[in-house]
Amino acid sequence: xxxxxxxxxxxxxxxxxxxxxxxxxxxxxxxxxxxxxxxxxxxxxxxxxxxxxxxxxxxxxxxxxxxxxxxxxxxxxxxxxxxxxxxxxxxxxxxxxxxxxxxxxxxxxxxxxxxxxxxxxxxxxxxxxxxxxxxxxxxxxxxxxxxxxxxxxxxxxxxxxxxxxxxxxxxxxxxxxxxxxxxxxxxxxxxxxxxxxxxxxxxxxxxxxxxxxxxxxxxxxxxxxxxxxxxxxxxxxxxxxxxxxxx
Numbered sequence: 001x002x003x004x005x006x007x008x009x010x011x012x013x014x015x016x017x018x019x020x021x022x023x024x025x026x027x028x029x030x031x032x033x034x035x036x037x038x039x040x041x042x043x044x045x046x047x048x049x050x051x052x053x054x055x056x057x058x059x060x061x062x063x064x065x066x067x068x069x070x071x072x073x074x075x076x077x078x079x080x081x082x083x084x085x086x087x088x089x090x091x092x093x094x095x096x097x098x099x100x101x102x103x104x105x106x107x108x109x110x111x112x113x114x115x116x117x118x119x120x121x122x123x124x125x126x127x128x129x130x131x132x133x134x135x136x137x138x139x140x141x142x143x144x145x146x147x148x149x150x151x152x153x154x155x156x157x158x159x160x161x162x163x164x165x166x167x168x169x170x171x172x173x174x175x176x177x178x179x180x181x182x183x184x185x186x187x188x189x190x191x192x193x194x195x196x197x198x199x200x201x202x203x204x205x206x207x208x209x210x211x212x213x214x215x216x217x218x219x220x221x222x223x224x225x226x227x228x229x230x231x232x233x234x235x236x237x238x239x240x241x242x243x244x245x246x247x
Contacts, residue, residue, distance in 0.1 A: 025062050029055055032062045041246070042143055045235070046072040048099070053082045060087055060101055070101035071142050073135070073235045096134040096234070100142060119146045120241045121171035123161075123188065125154035125178035128203040132234040133177040136199060139238025140175075145245050155183045168192050173244045175237045179203030182214025189223030195244055196226045197237045 025032045037043040046059055056072060056079065063070045064087070080092040080099055091100045120140045124133040130151055137147045148171070153161040161168075161184075168174065169192050176185040177199040185198035198221070200214035207213060211231035218228045229236045 027055075027058055027062070030059055032059055034062075034066055034068075037068055042239070042242070043068040043070070045239075046070065048072050048075045048079055048097075053079050057083055057086055060090075064101060064103050067103045069103055069142070070099075071139065072099040073097065073139075075099040093134065093138055095131045096138050097131070098135060098138050098142075098235075100138075118172045118245050119148055119170070120173050120175065120238075120245055121148050121150065121167055122175045123153055123168075123177065123184065124149075124151040125176075125180065125184045126203065127152050129177045129179055129201050132199060132201050132232050133175070135234025136175045136177065136238040136241070137234075139235050140241050140245075143239070143242040145242055153184075154178065154180070155187060158187070161187065165191065169194075173197065173241045175199065175241055177201060177234065177237075178218075179211070179214055180208065182217035185218050185226050185228075186221040186223045189221065189226050194225075196223075197229065197241055198226050199229045199234055199237045200231050202232055 023035050025034060033044040043063060046056060048056055060070050060072070060083065074097050075092065076097065077092070077094055080090065083090050083099065087101055089101065092098070122133050122137040124130050133149070133151060137149055140147050148167060150164050150167060153164060168188060171194055173195050174188060174192065175197045176188050178184040179201040180203065182200050185196050189196045198218040200211050200218055202211040204213065215228070215231055218226065227240065
């Protein structure tokens, strides 16, 4: 910067460094991403599986310091009970296994492009698939989307699915959760021009191979326009649907 006497003044590097945005916080066991929301539109999400409750609490605290909303997946009632004591405003949905801490009303650019008429529809083939379907639905709602649910409309009774054809064709993107033989996403894809996100579940018998059978069926779908998540990955489906819906 040039001064009145014509000389140039250098900036204080120490001050500049202190004002710089911190990209992450190293907790030793985790390197918490503080700018994920600015880059992706949504903050870092915590997978509880394999983590100690104390570790989850410390990560939540770091994200909360930056006033970021926190979503933790594959949580359980025991984890929630311990976290609730130190984070009183934490919420938990036991069916979906989702723990949520809302620190602000809006989340970065999460609402970009979302209109009142843009809806994510979540379908489940059976009642047993609802926990994963709810994980997808609540994830999408957490990220600011309008979500509708239609459950227990599997291929064993196609009239149930066809009675919801108007909802299917009016949705912006459709998440289809199914176990057993995993046929439902292919059927739904043949009824609409909207993108389908298929989620295989562990629900089934014997040769179902704990979700492998529906996973392979969905990957081999004859109907084009079907994207497939990993087994029981309702969160991934809700996140992906949010990215599509905000465009």
